[in-house]
Amino acid sequence: MTSPDLISPVHEAPHAASAPPIFQTASFLFDSYAQIADVFAGRSDRLVYSRGDNPTVSELEGLIARLEGTEAARGFSSGMAAICGAVLPFVEAGDRIVAVEHLYSDAYRLFETVLRRFGVETVYVDGTDTQAVIDALPGAKLLYLESPTSWTFRLQNLQPIAAQARRHGVLSVIDNSWATPVFQRPAELGIDLVVHAASKYLSGHSDTLAGLVAGPKELIARIDGEATHLYGGRMSPMDAFLVLRGMRTLELRMRAHMQSGLAVARALAVDPRVTAVHHPGLSHPAPKELSGFGGLFAFDLAESVDAERFCDALRVVRLGVSWGGPESLVVPGQAACGLAGAANSFRRFGVSPRTVRLAVGLEPVEALLGDLAHALERAEAVAA
Numbered sequence: 213m214t215s216p217d218l219i220s221p222v223h224e225a226p227h228a229a230s231a232p233p234i235f236q237t238a239s240f241l242f243d244s245y246a247q248i249a250d251v252f253a254g255r256s257d258r259l260v261y262s263r264g265d266n267p268t269v270s271e272l273e274g275l276i277a278r279l280e281g282t283e284a285a286r287g288f289s290s291g292m293a294a295i296c297g298a299v300l301p302f303v304e305a306g307d308r309i310v311a312v313e314h315l316y317s318d319a320y321r322l323f324e325t326v327l328r329r330f331g332v333e334t335v336y337v338d339g340t341d342t343q344a345v346i347d348a349l350p351g352a353k354l355l356y357l358e359s360p361t362s363w364t365f366r367l368q369n370l371q372p373i374a375a376q377a378r379r380h381g382v383l384s385v386i387d388n389s390w391a392t393p394v395f396q397r398p399a400e401l402g403i404d405l406v407v408h409a410a411s412k413y414l415s416g417h418s419d420t421l422a423g424l425v426a427g428p429k430e431l432i433a434r435i436d437g438e439a440t441h442l443y444g445g446r447m448s449p450m451d452a453f454l455v456l457r458g459m460r461t462l463e464l465r466m467r468a469h470m471q472s473g474l475a476v477a478r479a480l481a482v483d484p485r486v487t488a489v490h491h492p493g494l495s496h497p498a499p500k501e502l503s504g505f506g507g508l509f510a511f512d513l514a515e516s517v518d519a520e521r522f523c524d525a526l527r528v529v530r531l532g533v534s535w536g537g538p539e540s541l542v543v544p545g546q547a548a549c550g551l552a553g554a555a556n557s558f559r560r561f562g563v564s565p566r567t568v569r570l571a572v573g574l575e576p577v578e579a580l581l582g583d584l585a586h587a588l589e590r591a592e593a594v595a596a
C-alpha cells in the first residue's frame with residue numbers, strides 16, 4: 213500500500229494527465245514589457261528561467277515538503293549540491309560547524325577542503341554521545357547531522373539535540389537520505405533543514421542524480437538567494453520527473469528494503485564468519501526517532517575471511533558504490549580506506565578494513581542469503 217499523498221499529484225496537471233508533465237524548457241516567455249518589468253521588480257511571481265523555478269521541479273519540491281512536514285523545499289542536481297545549498301549560504305569566515313563523526317565521506321571532504329579554505333572550521337563529535345553534541349554547540353554556527361551515519365550507522369538522539377541547537381541559535385541540518393520521510397521526519401523533531409540525496413531511495417531506480425533540501429520558508433528563501441541562483445546546481449525537469457516517478461513506489465520499496473535488510477542483517481549477525489553487524493534495527497531498545505529502517509548497513513568480516521575473495525565470489529550482489537536502487541551492492545571498506553587524498557573520512561574516523569557495506573536491494577531475500585553464504589564459504593576456504 214502507498215499513501216494517496218505519494219500517488220496523486222500536488223498540482224492539477226494539464227489535460228488531467230495522471231503523471232506529471234516534464235516542462236523541458238530553459239526559459240518562459242512574456243507578453244509585454246510591463247509583464248517582464250513586473251517580474252524584475254518583484255511584483256509578479258511569473259516563471260522566468262528554470263535555474264530559478266520550473267513546474268516539474270516545483271511539483272517534486274511540493275511533494276517532499278509535504279512528506280517532511282516543512283513549508284518549502286528546493287531541488288538540486290545531486291545530493292552534494294543539496295548539501296552545499298544547505299550549508300554554504302549560512303556560514304562565513306571565522307564560523308565553526310559542529311558535525312557528527314562518520315558523516316558521508318564527500319560531505320567531510322567539503323568541510324575539510326573547501327570550507328576550511330574559506331576560513332570555516334569544522335569540529336567532529338560522537339553523535340551517539342548526546343551531551344557531547346550539546347556541549348559543542350555554544351558559539352557554533354551550524355550543526356550537521358546524519359542519522360544514521362555512513363558506514364557505521366550510528367544514530368543521534370534528534371529531539372534534545374535539535375532543542376539545544378535552537379536554544380543556542382545554531383542552525384541544524386540533517387542528511388535524511390537513509391531513512392527517508394517514510395521512516396523519519398526530522399523537521400517534526402525540531403531540525404531546521406532536511407537534506408536528501410534523492411539519487412538514492414527517493415528516486416529508487418539507480419538512474420538519476422538529484423538532491424533536495426526541505427525546511428521553513430525563510431531558510432529556503434536564503435538558500436534561494438544564493439545556492440539555487442548563484443551556485444547554479446539546480447535540479448533538471450527530467451530528473452525531477454524521474455524522482456517523482458520513483459516516489460510513487462517509495463513506501464512499497466522502503467518496506468521491502470527494510471524487511472530484506474533486516475533478514476540479511478539477522479542472518480549475518482549469527483554467522484561465525486561475521487564479527488559485527490552495524491544495522492540500527494538490531495539494537496535494543498528500538499530507536500524512537502525511526503519508525504522503520506533502510507536496507508543499507510555494514511558488517512565486519514572475521515579475520516579468517518578474505519575480503520577480496522568474498523567480494524569476487526558474489527554473484528547476485530554486485531560490487532558498486534551508491535545505493536537505494538533495486539540491485540544489491542557491496543563496497544569493501546578495505547578499498548574505501550585506500551581512497552586517495554588527505555581529507556579521508558575513512559582514515560580519520562577509523563572505518564575498519566574488515567568492514568563491508570551492503571545495500572540490500574529488491575531481489576528475493578533467499579537469493580541474497582544464498583549468495584552471501586556461498587561467498588563467505590569461498591572466501592574462508594581459501595583463507596584457511
Ligand SMILES: *Cc1c(COP(=O)(O)O)cnc(C)c1O
Nearest residue numbers: 290291292316389409411421422
Ligand atoms: C550518496 C550520498 C550523498 C550524496 O549524494 P549524491 O547525489 O551522490 O551527490 C549524500 N549523503 C549520503 C548519506 C549519501 O549516501
